[in-house]
Amino acid sequence: MVLLVAPFFAARFYIYILGVIFVFALLAMSLNLLVGHGGIYQFHHAAFYGVGAYTAGLIAAKTSLPFWIGFCAGPVMAAAAGWVIGLFCVRLNKLYFGMLQISLGSLIWIVALRWYSLTAGDDGIHGIRMPEVLSSTINAYYFLLAVVSACILVMFLIYKSPFGVTLRAIRDNPQRCEAVGIDVRRHQLLAIVIATFFAGVAGVMFVVLEGSIFPDMLFWVLSLEVFIMCLLGGWFTFFGPVVGAAIMVALRTFVGSVTEYWTMILGIVLILLIFFLPEGIMGINFREWARGRSRRAAARAAEGTDAAG
Amino acid sequence: MELNITFAGLISQFLVGLSRAMILFIVSSGLSFILGVLRVPNVAHGSLYMIGAFTAHTLAMAGGGGVAGFWMALFIAPLIVALISLIAERLLFCHLYEREHLMLLLFTFALMLILGDLTKMTWGADYRSLVAPPFLQGSVSLLGTPFPKYNLFLLAVGPMVAVGLWLFSSKTKVGKIARAAAVDREMVGAIGINVSWVFAFAFVMGCFLAGLGGALVSPTVSITLGMDHTIIIEAFLIVTIGGLGNMWGAMAGSLIFGVSQSIGVLLWPQFAIVFPYLAVVIILTLKPTGLLKSVW
Numbered sequence: 001m002v003l004l005v006a007p008f009f010a011a012r013f014y015i016y017i018l019g020v021i022f023v024f025a026l027l028a029m030s031l032n033l034l035v036g037h038g039g040i041y042q043f044h045h046a047a048f049y050g051v052g053a054y055t056a057g058l059i060a061a062k063t064s065l066p067f068w069i070g071f072c073a074g075p076v077m078a079a080a081a082g083w084v085i086g087l088f089c090v091r092l093n094k095l096y097f098g099m100l101q102i103s104l105g106s107l108i109w110i111v112a113l114r115w116y117s118l119t120a121g122d123d124g125i126h127g128i129r130m131p132e133v134l135s136s137t138i139n140a141y142y143f144l145l146a147v148v149s150a151c152i153l154v155m156f157l158i159y160k161s162p163f164g165v166t167l168r169a170i171r172d173n174p175q176r177c178e179a180v181g182i183d184v185r186r187h188q189l190l191a192i193v194i195a196t197f198f199a200g201v202a203g204v205m206f207v208v209l210e211g212s213i214f215p216d217m218l219f220w221v222l223s224l225e226v227f228i229m230c231l232l233g234g235w236f237t238f239f240g241p242v243v244g245a246a247i248m249v250a251l252r253t254f255v256g257s258v259t260e261y262w263t264m265i266l267g268i269v270l271i272l273l274i275f276f277l278p279e280g281i282m283g284i285n286f287r288e289w290a291r292g293r294s295r296r297a298a299a300r301a302a303e304g305t306d307a308a309g
Numbered sequence: 310m311e312l313n314i315t316f317a318g319l320i321s322q323f324l325v326g327l328s329r330a331m332i333l334f335i336v337s338s339g340l341s342f343i344l345g346v347l348r349v350p351n352v353a354h355g356s357l358y359m360i361g362a363f364t365a366h367t368l369a370m371a372g373g374g375g376v377a378g379f380w381m382a383l384f385i386a387p388l389i390v391a392l393i394s395l396i397a398e399r400l401l402f403c404h405l406y407e408r409e410h411l412m413l414l415l416f417t418f419a420l421m422l423i424l425g426d427l428t429k430m431t432w433g434a435d436y437r438s439l440v441a442p443p444f445l446q447g448s449v450s451l452l453g454t455p456f457p458k459y460n461l462f463l464l465a466v467g468p469m470v471a472v473g474l475w476l477f478s479s480k481t482k483v484g485k486i487a488r489a490a491a492v493d494r495e496m497v498g499a500i501g502i503n504v505s506w507v508f509a510f511a512f513v514m515g516c517f518l519a520g521l522g523g524a525l526v527s528p529t530v531s532i533t534l535g536m537d538h539t540i541i542i543e544a545f546l547i548v549t550i551g552g553l554g555n556m557w558g559a560m561a562g563s564l565i566f567g568v569s570q571s572i573g574v575l576l577w578p579q580f581a582i583v584f585p586y587l588a589v590v591i592i593l594t595l596k597p598t599g600l601l602k603s604v605w
Contacts, residue, residue: 088590096598099593100590102542107587110586221538231412260429261426263423263425267423268419271416271423274405274408274412274415
C-alpha cells in the first residue's frame with residue numbers, strides 16, 4: 001500500500017531508488033530460489049540478469065521491432081542461457097558447481113565486453129528509448145511495481161508448490177531424495193531455468209528504469225553482491241532477499257553520497273552482521289517472534305492453570 | 310582472419326605465457342593452501358595481492374628505484390601483507406571457524422571490501438607503474454625475437470617457490486601438521502595440536518604468497534585499483550581445475566591458464582581472454598573434480 005501511493009508525495013529521486021530496489025529485490029529473490037531454497041551455489045547469477053538486459057536493450061536499440069518483443073525475449077534468452085549452462089553444471093556439486101558456473105558465466109561477460117560492433121564493449125549502450133507509456137519515471141515505477149510483484153507472487157507459488165518443497169528437501173538431503181526416487185538433477189536444472197528466467201526479468205526491468213546496458217552488469221562482482229543480499233536478508237526465509245536488497249541499495253545510495261568509501265562501511269556492516277545476526281535480518285526476526293509467541297502462549301497456559309487451580 | 314604465426318613468435322609467446330603462469334601459480338598456490346587447510350575460498354586474496362603490489366611500489370620508490378629497493382620491496386612487501394592478514398585473522402576470523410561455511414565466505418568478502426577501500430585511502434585511485442631494477446631491464450634475444458629479462462627472472466622464481474613450498478609441506482613439521490589438518494582437522498585437534506593456530510598459520514602463509522605474487526608482478530603491469538577483481542577470479546578457476554587444495558594442481562592449472570591466454574593472443578587477439586575460460590570449461594566438463602586429486 002505504501003509503495004502504491006509513494007509516488008504522490010516522494011521526490012523523483014526516491015522513486016528512482018525504489019525502482020532500483022525493486023530490480024535488485026527481484027534479482028536477489030530469484031537467486032535465493034537456488035541458494036537458499038535449493039542449496040545450489042549459483043555463483044554467477046548476474047550473467048543471466050545481463051543476458052536479459054542485453055537482449056531487451058539490443059532489440060530496442062538496434063532493431064525496429066516493437067518493445068514488447070524485447071521485453072519478452074529478454075527473460076526467455078536468460079532462461080535459455082541458464083538451461084545451457086545448467087546442463088553443464090548440474091553434474092557437479094557445491095563449490096565445483098559454483099566454479100564451473102563462474103567460468104561459463106564469465107564467457108558471456110567476455111562476449112559482451114569484447115564484441116564491440118554489437119555491444120559497444122566497455123562503454124555499453126545508453127539512452128535506449130522506451131515506449132511513450134514508460135518514459136515518465138512515475139509510469140515506469142508503476143510498471144516495475146506491477147511486474148516485480150507479479151514475479152514475486154509467482155515465485156511464492158513455486159516456493160509453496162510441491163516442486164518447491166521437493167527442492168528444499170534436495171537442499172537438506174540430496175542422497176535421501178535420490179533414494180526415494182526423486183530425479184535430483186532434473187529438479188535442480190528446472191530450478192535453475194526458473195531462477196534465470198526471473199533474473200532475465202530483473203535485467204529487462206533495469207533497462208526500463210535506466211535505459212542503458214553495460215558489461216559491468218554481467219561482472220562476477222555484481223553476482224557476489226546479489227549473493228550477499230540473500231545472506232544479509234536471511235537466506236532461509238522467503239522475503240529475506242528483499243530486505244537485503246533494500247539495505248544494500250540504500251547503503252550504496254545514501255552512504256555513497258556522503259563518502260566515497262561506502263564499500264568499507266558495507267564491509268563493516270557485514271562483519272557486524274556475521275558476528276551478531278548469523279541468520280540474516282529476517283532470520284532473527286522470525287525466531288524472536290516465534291519465541292515471543294510461544295512464551296506468551298506458555299504464560300496464557302500458566303494463567304489458565306492458575307485460574308483453574 | 311589471417312593467421313601469421315612464425316615458430317619463433319610462437320615460442321616467445323609461449324614463454325610469455327609461462328612467466329605469466331608463474332605469477333598465477335604463486336597467487337593461486339596461496340589460495341589453494343588456505344582452501345585446503347581452512348576449506349574457505351578466500352575472496353580477499355586478490356586484495357592482498359593488490360596491496361602487495363602497491364606496497365612493493367612504495368618500498369621500491371623509497372629505496373630509490375635501484376637494486377636495493379627492488380630486493381627490499383620483494384622481501385618486505387609480502388611480510389607486510391602477511392602481517393595484515395595475521396591481524397585480520399586473530400582479531401576476527403578465528404572466532405568464526407565453527408560457523409556455517411557461507412559465513413566464512415561472507416567474512417572474506419567483507420574483508421575484500423574493507424581492504425579495497427583501505428587501499429584506495431592509502432594510495433589513491435591513480436595508476437602506478439614500477440620499472441624493474443637495472444639488471445632486469447631490457448630483453449635478451451631468443452631465436453631472434455626479443456624476450457624481456459624480467460620474464461626470465463619470473464621463470465626462475467616460480468619453480469623456486471614451488472620447490473620451496475613442496476619442501477616446506479612435505480619435510481617440515483609445521484607443513485606436515487598443516488597437511489594433516491587439511492585431511493582431518495578433528496584428529497589433529499585430538500592429538501593435542503592447537504588447530505586454531507594451525508589455521509592462523511595456513512591463512513597467513515597463503516596471504517604471504519598473495520603478497521609475494523603482487524610484489525613480483527608489480528614491474529610488469531600497471532598497478533591499479535581493480536587488479537584484485539581480475540586476479541581473484543583467475544586464481545579461483547586455476548585452483549578449481551587443478552583440484553582444490555592441491556599445490557601441484559595449482560601449478561598445472563596456472564600453466565594451462567597462462568599459456569592458453571598467451572597463445573590465444575596469437576590466434577584471436579580480440580577474444581584472447583576467452584581461451585583460458587574455455588580451457589576451464591573443457592577440463593571441468595571432462596574431469597569435474599579437477600586434474601589432480603583434491604584434498605577434500
